[in-house]
Amino acid sequence: MNSEDVSIKILKALGHPIRLQIVKSLLSESRCVCDLNRAFDFSQANLSQHLKFLRESGILEYKKTGVEMHYRVKLKNISTLLNAMDQTVEEYFETLDF
Template identity: 70%
Template sequence: MNSDDVSVKIFKALGHPIRLQIVKFLLDEPRCVCEINKHFEFSQANTSQHLKILKEAGILENKKVGVEMHYAVKLKGIASLLSIMENVVAEFFETLDF
């Protein structure tokens, strides 16, 4: 696997609106699955599937705390990447002709 493959895997994982929201939610602090479910009102199965994809992409890591599974952003550069994306999106909207 080369760096382009890894880049594509990360962008694909972040390319789904729910996964993007989950990563943004986890930027500040690790959270248990129950908190993620409550915040987004997803089914347990849906949340677990999205968390699995984000973990397989190397974006998230998990840690068992008692009986709860906690997830956190593993790649600290993700915060910078999302900030850059927000700037790109703002630039996109600025270039639209209304």
């Protein structure tokens, strides 16, 4: 796998609205699955599938504490990437005002 493949894998993982919300919610702290499930209005099965996708893309990692699974962002530069995306979106909307 080359760097372009990894870039595509990461962007694809962040390209889904639910996964993007999950990652943003984990930027400042780790959270257990039970907290994530309460925070988002989708099924446990759906959440599990998205968490698995984010783990497999290398963005998230987890640690089992007792019976709870705690997730956190593994790639610290994801925050930088998301901030750059927010700025890009802002710039995009500014260019629409001709």
